Amino acid sequence: MKKYSKGLGLIELMVAMVLGLVVVLGVTQIFISAKNTYQSQNAAAVMQEDARYLFSRMIQDIRMVGMFGCIDPSNASFVDTTVGQAFSLAAVQPIQYSNNTSNGSVLTLLTGDVGNNGGTPTYMIVTDCKTLATVYTGTQAPTNQASANLGLLSMPVRQVIYTFRNSQIFTGPAASQQVLVNNVAGFSLTFGVAANAADAGIARYTAAPASAALIRSVRMSLVLTDPSKRVRNQTFNVVATLRNRIH
Template sequence: MSSTRSGFGLIELMVALALGLMVALALGLMVVLGLTQVFLSARETYLTQRSSAQMQEDARYVLSKLAQEIRMAGMFGCLSTDRIVDAPSQFQTPVTWQDASLSMISADIGLQAARPDWTVVSDCTTTAKAYPGARLSLAPGETGFPVRELFYRFDNGQLKVGPNKAVLLDNVAAFNVSFGVAGSKGAQSVPRYEDRPSKTSSIRSVRIGLTLRDPGGRVRDQAYQLVVALRNRLAWGGFP
């Protein structure tokens, strides 16, 4: 009488172990790939947010700097330009935009360390005179107003500043300037903007358009706009 015995042989056991190991490896690989994908996605999100934040910070810095200088444009002291003796011709057009270059004649806002281009000395009553460079000696009752000629130029994806064209900001896709002009000499409202106003006295505000580009291509081009009202139109004939 024969008996039948059941169980696993050595070969079957080895095959089962091999299959189990393959399944474990496959599951482990799937987990690793999933974690890697999560890490890469989180890293890409972080880099995208950092690029966007950096672009916003760059735009905030440049536009706030421009706003300060535009507000001080045409500030030549206590008296109007026509009463300043030896006033240079640049004082007649304190803000100009031509050939992708913005130039301003702006009073020193206290953040510059360089020597001023002119100093207007005035008693704020009857006399005013423009001197080249700095003027340190003042008579009793006189006040000196340092004045600078500022340049901003958009060139080959960079915003450059000063006569030496030092790079202020990289990755600039566009930089535009237009002027808000009034319909009449005494009006204050701005019905339109022009690149080159025919009458300087009609200018009421300056509009700056700045578009930045992410060099890594993670963020779309970001456009920023700033409108700054001119504060010193009386100094150069903006109002009657």
């Protein structure tokens, strides 16, 4: 027999195994880190998309607050044919906000309808754009063609409700609310108000405006949280300006 046998000894084998284990652990750590980064970025992207969806929807409605087309609600004589009595659309607050109530924080808007995708209008105003205006509930107004033949315009108006409650933001009346966004850690509104009803500029921001007629813009602050705690809470802010001054 040969005096020395070729091959690996126990020490060499153990060293090789340790080095291999180190390499495997390093590759595994890189994989786990890349996976965690992907999950964090994906969670942040989902939160940004939720905020973008909510804000785009609310901004569209806020911009149309007080939009009654060609007629001035303060001068027109409105009649609600469904109740058979005088109806003052000007007396209806076009924007209302109740904060921290038993039903949550509620923003109620009276807005001009947007295109054909706004749903069933709350009111339909048929007017001659001068002093005559008839208010119908829902879609009970004459058809647009019939109104056009009489020289009248039909303008849909919707009441839109947003509610923040139990880490969720809903839309719609209490009886038929739909969830818009989940995982909401905070949601607050402040209003840019003018010094007086005739002023178009913003004098200050407040959470409790003295009159809806003074509101010129709405500042929204939204805080979203990741239920899996992969990223920290994200805060989003946006300001929506009312296109139509409220009279």
